[in-house]
Amino acid sequence: MNITEAGNLVLFDSERAMVWQSFDHPVDSLLVGQRLYEGQKLIASSSSTNWSLGPYYATLTAKDGFAVFVQDDQAETLMYYQLVPDKKLSNSTGSNYAELQQDGFLVNMEASQVTSGRTPYEFLLYSTIEFIKLEGDGHLRRYQLSSGNGFRTIVDLITVDLGVCQHPLHCGEYGVCREGQCSCPEDHDGVRYFIETQSQLPDHGCSRITALSCGPSLDQHHLMEIKNATYFNVIDLDAASPNIKDMEECKQACLQKCSCSGAFFRYEKNTSDGYCFMPSKILSLREEHIPHNNFSSATFIKVQIPFDAPPRNKRNLAAIVAGSSAGVIFIICLAIFIYLVMLRKSNSKEDGGYIVQVHVPGMLVRLPYEDIRLATEDFKERLGQGGFGSVFKGMLADGTRIAVKRLDKMSQGMREFLAEVETIGSIHHFNLVRLIGFCAEKSNRLLVYEYMSNGSLENWIFYDGQRPCLDWQTRKKIVLDIAKGLAYLHEECRQRIVHLDIKPQNILLDENFNAKVSDFGLSKLIDRDENQVHSKMRGTPGYLAPELRDSKISVKADIYSFGIVLLEIVSGRKNVDRNHSESSFHMLRLLQKKAEEDRLIEIVENRNQDMQNHEEVVRMIRIGAWCLQDDPTRRPSMSVVVKVLEGVLEVEPSITFKFFHAITPTSVANNCVSSAVEASVLSNPR
Numbered sequence: 001m002n003i004t005e006a007g008n009l010v011l012f013d014s015e016r017a018m019v020w021q022s023f024d025h026p027v028d029s030l031l032v033g034q035r036l037y038e039g040q041k042l043i044a045s046s047s048s049t050n051w052s053l054g055p056y057y058a059t060l061t062a063k064d065g066f067a068v069f070v071q072d073d074q075a076e077t078l079m080y081y082q083l084v085p086d087k088k089l090s091n092s093t094g095s096n097y098a099e100l101q102q103d104g105f106l107v108n109m110e111a112s113q114v115t116s117g118r119t120p121y122e123f124l125l126y127s128t129i130e131f132i133k134l135e136g137d138g139h140l141r142r143y144q145l146s147s148g149n150g151f152r153t154i155v156d157l158i159t160v161d162l163g164v165c166q167h168p169l170h171c172g173e174y175g176v177c178r179e180g181q182c183s184c185p186e187d188h189d190g191v192r193y194f195i196e197t198q199s200q201l202p203d204h205g206c207s208r209i210t211a212l213s214c215g216p217s218l219d220q221h222h223l224m225e226i227k228n229a230t231y232f233n234v235i236d237l238d239a240a241s242p243n244i245k246d247m248e249e250c251k252q253a254c255l256q257k258c259s260c261s262g263a264f265f266r267y268e269k270n271t272s273d274g275y276c277f278m279p280s281k282i283l284s285l286r287e288e289h290i291p292h293n294n295f296s297s298a299t300f301i302k303v304q305i306p307f308d309a310p311p312r313n314k315r316n317l318a319a320i321v322a323g324s325s326a327g328v329i330f331i332i333c334l335a336i337f338i339y340l341v342m343l344r345k346s347n348s349k350e351d352g353g354y355i356v357q358v359h360v361p362g363m364l365v366r367l368p369y370e371d372i373r374l375a376t377e378d379f380k381e382r383l384g385q386g387g388f389g390s391v392f393k394g395m396l397a398d399g400t401r402i403a404v405k406r407l408d409k410m411s412q413g414m415r416e417f418l419a420e421v422e423t424i425g426s427i428h429h430f431n432l433v434r435l436i437g438f439c440a441e442k443s444n445r446l447l448v449y450e451y452m453s454n455g456s457l458e459n460w461i462f463y464d465g466q467r468p469c470l471d472w473q474t475r476k477k478i479v480l481d482i483a484k485g486l487a488y489l490h491e492e493c494r495q496r497i498v499h500l501d502i503k504p505q506n507i508l509l510d511e512n513f514n515a516k517v518s519d520f521g522l523s524k525l526i527d528r529d530e531n532q533v534h535s536k537m538r539g540t541p542g543y544l545a546p547e548l549r550d551s552k553i554s555v556k557a558d559i560y561s562f563g564i565v566l567l568e569i570v571s572g573r574k575n576v577d578r579n580h581s582e583s584s585f586h587m588l589r590l591l592q593k594k595a596e597e598d599r600l601i602e603i604v605e606n607r608n609q610d611m612q613n614h615e616e617v618v619r620m621i622r623i624g625a626w627c628l629q630d631d632p633t634r635r636p637s638m639s640v641v642v643k644v645l646e647g648v649l650e651v652e653p654s655i656t657f658k659f660f661h662a663i664t665p666t667s668v669a670n671n672c673v674s675s676a677v678e679a680s681v682l683s684n685p686r
Contacts, residue, residue, distance in 0.1 A: 007031045029133040036060055044134040049491070049639060051648055056138040068158065070138060070168040072281045078239055080168050080232050081140070081158045130154070138167050165286035168232050172197060172205020174301070176229055178287040185226055185285075185301060193224065193303040198494060205284075210304045211437075213365045214258040214398035223251050223263060223300040230288045230297035231264045231277065240266075240275035250276035251300055258398060262301040271298070364425040365437035369444045371397075376404055383455075393451065401451035402436060406444075421447070424520055427493060431485030433508055433518035452516065454509035461504060461569050472610040472617075474513050475569050479620070480645045481515035482507055486562060487638035489517075490555040496526040498553055502561035503543045504568060524553050542575045547632055556632035562641070563627030567591070570620050572605045588659045591625065595657035619651060626655045 003009050008031070009022040023034045028044050030036060038060045046054040058068040068081040129145035140158050143151040164170050164180045171182035174194055184194040184206035194206040212221065244250050247265045254263040259280040267274025288297060373379070376394035383391040389407045396402060421438045424447075428434070439446040454460070457478065460470050470478070482502075489497040499506075499520065506519040526533055533553050545560035564575050567587060573580075575587045584590045587603065594602050600621045601607075601614050611617055623644055629635050636644070636652065643649040 006033045008034070028135075029131050031131050032129075038062060042134045044136050044138065047136045050136075050487075051643060052646070054136050056134060056136070058134050058140065068134070068138070068140060070283070072279075072283065076239070076279055076281070078168070078232075078279075080138075080166060081162065083161075132157075138169065165284070166232055168283040169205070171203055171284040174206040174208075174282050174285070175202065176226065176285045176287065182284075185224070189224075191305070193301075208304070211365045212261070212302060212304050213437075214396075214400070220305045221255055222303055222305055223255065224303050226285060226299040226301060228287055229285045229299045230266075231279075231299065232284055232286055237266075237275050240277055244276040245273050247271040247274065247276075247298060250274075250278070254278050254300070254302060260302060262299070264300075265298045266295045267298075268295055364421065364435065365448075367437045367439050367446075367448060369439050369441040369446070372404055372439055372446055372448065375402060379404075379406065394448075400436070401453075403449045403451045405447040405449065407446065427489070427497065429485055429488040429492075430514070431481045431516050432488065433516045449518070452508035452518075453511045454513060456505050457507035457509060457515065457565075457569070458504035460509065461572060462574060469572060469606075469608075470513070472608055476620070476645075478507070478509070478513065478515040479566055479569055480642065482517060482562060482565065483638055483641045483645055485515075485517040486558055487642050490558065490638050494528075496528060496555055498524045498526060498555055499558050499561075500524055500539050500553070501543075502558055502565055503540050504565060507565070526554070545632070546630060554632065555638070556635050559627045559635045559638060559641070560632075562638070563624045563635075566624040566627065567603070567621065570617065570624065571603045573603075588628070591621075592657050592659060595625075622651045622655065625657055626652055628659060629655060630658075630660050 001009065001011050007022075010018055011020040013019050023031070026034065026036055026040060026042055028042055030042070036042065036059075040059065042058040044054045044056040045051045055071045056068065057071070058066065060066050064079070064082055066083040067079050069077050069079050071077045130143060131151075132140065132142045134140050138158075139156050141156050142154045144154045145151055158166060165177035170180075171177045174185065175182045176185060182202040184196060184202065187193070193209055195209050196202055196204070197207045198204040241250070241253070244253055247267070248271075250263050250265050253276070254260040257278060260278040261280055262278070262282045264277040264279075265271070265274050266277075282301065285299060372394070375396050376392045379390075379392045381393040383393050383403060385391070389405060392404045392406065394402045394404050421435075421440075424435050425438075433452065434450045435447060436450060437448040439448070461475070462469075486499065486502070489499060497520075499517065500522040501519060502517070506517065508516050508518045510516065522539065524533065531554055539548065539557075539561070543561040543564050545557040547554075548557055564587075568575060571587065573587065577585050577587075579585070590603055591600070594600050600618045603621065604611065604617060607617075623641065627635050627641065634652075634655075640649060644651055
């Protein structure tokens with residue numbers, strides 16, 4: 001094996017013939033002299049700190065040349081940059097820094113340097129100490145080593161060629177980019193439909209004030225036109241609906257399609273012969289005053305008319321009436337004013353919850369109580385019950401299966417309840433149970449979640465002889481899913497969110513056994529410039545980190561609880577189990593003992609045949625022990641845990657199995673077993 005001066009790792013056989021080289025397996029960067037062949041991809045990581053695969057990738061094909069794509073979470077792929085053959089990119093001095101010919105895509109290279117005999121569309125990078133990289137934000141940048149200052153950006157290829165507004169998320173979802181500046185779609189017909197996702201940060205995107213809902217609410221949908229704007233992808237016409245050529249037909253198709261979030265129509269000469277795009281997720285829009293590539297564009301975003309806003313036809317009628325009879329309007333307004341005053345007086349008690357209409361910023365839907373009652377068949381099928389209420393199974397009119405948490409014990413006022421619902425509704429990740437909507441009507445306060453058909457993790461990981469347990473591969477995937485969900489809460493939200501109640505009962509499984517963290521009733525928000533806060537101890541006995549006894553709350557508390565859950569998943573036994581002997585009924589004490597004997601594998605009960613790779617199982621146990629270190633600073637962050645689980649990093653070699661916080665058998669009997677937790681503990685919103 002040899003690493004060349006260019007950075008190519010090469011493997012030779014006994015005859016000195018090359019059998020493998022790293023240059024044939026690009027990831028997100030290309031070094032000097034490295035070639036990207038037709039069909040290969042550069043795939044950007046999610047971010048500079050998250051090495052998992054992100055939504056952006058670049059590739060070479062005979063059809064498109066060199067192109068960069070984005071794939072959203074709905075698996076829709078759209079091209080936003082393309083360099084076709086014979087197109088040249090030049091800097092301000094006129095020197096070519098990139099050129100795609102039949103011989104390849106060239107960077108800082110004269111045509112005479114092209115090596116003959118290569119496959120068409122090779123991507124060549126020739127310089128001294130330089131490389132090109134597809135970043136997690138979708139930018140394609142070229143770097144050069146600057147003496148004493150590390151690598152510096154020489155050029156952003158896409159921005160120089162097309163401008164910043166061409167990037168799919170330069171202004172975030174639903175953001176409108178105008179000369180590099182971001183804003184939300186303007187008010188339409190006197191109604192505001194969008195708000196900045198993060199206040200005073202327009203480049204972080206916009207959120208719907210009233211979320212789209214399907215089923216009977218389809219007649220509340222409307223398409224608002226965004227003037228002088230188009231979508232970011234002006235090239236990839238393959239993404240258009242093939243059977244729709246007329247603009248009005250395109251708009252109607254979007255209104256009738258529940259998953260459609262907007263319609264983009266492009267045409268060359270007339271609106272009856274064009275291309276219709278109906279994405280389910282809207283990324284950044286960009287300003288356009290003149291046709292691009294001989295195409296004209298029309299942009300329509302689907303919005304939900306608020307329940308307290310009159311239909312469009314009534315608004316038009318009101319305008320006609322206003323023009324003909326101001327006196328009638330005055331009488332109507334006076335009647336409405338009197339009605340609202342009377343209603344306000346009768347509903348003045350905050351804790352009673354009498355609020356006519358409340359619109360929570362974000363993607364949540366406010367559902368009438370009657371709709372939820374019908375969806376659950378008058379709360380017929382109970383899924384679980386706990387300290388703050390019950391959970392019921394239901395189905396919305398559009399066929400969406402839901403789980404409705406009815407909160408029975410509420411110490412908060414309506415304002416505080418809505419603030420906490422907004423917090424829960426603002427977090428979106430595949431490994432977190434999604435909050436679909438809520439109800440705040442009179443004394444009824446309900447939370448509507450996506451339905452998880454396989455219930456809680458607790459029902460699947462413990463060996464009780466009543467049902468088949470999960471295989472080893474599924475268990476590993478569930479551990480990784482939980483870690484990804486927690487990493488999002490800890491590191492990718494506006495404020496750090498500490499869950500504080502991670503346990504198998506609060507991990508739910510969908511029909512494909514994808515694991516999702518649920519129940520944020522005890523969670524705590526921590527500003528990003530703080531490491532910990534002081535608060536009263538909260539959580540479930542057996543999963544509490546030792547520092548919580550001193551009321552010190554940080555993300556490390558969740559990491560400790562995750563370690564316990566990981567060991568329960570791997571071992572197939574509960575943390576505290578009175579069915580075992582006194583010397584082994586507490587798992588941490590057993591783990592200490594087996595670590596001293598170098599027999600960690602023996603904490604696993606009823607090992608399946610697919611767990612024969614003992615090294616892999618032991619490695620997983622060591623990850624769990626790493627998360628359980630007495631000193632919180634020695635526990636890994638959840639993003640590090642994700643990398644270790646994915647095999648990118650190794651387990652810390654110097655972890656200790658001396659858990660001084662492990663409780664004695666006597667204290668277990670007195671404190672934990674006597675207060676066993678129910679199978680599904682329900683709690684208040686944060």
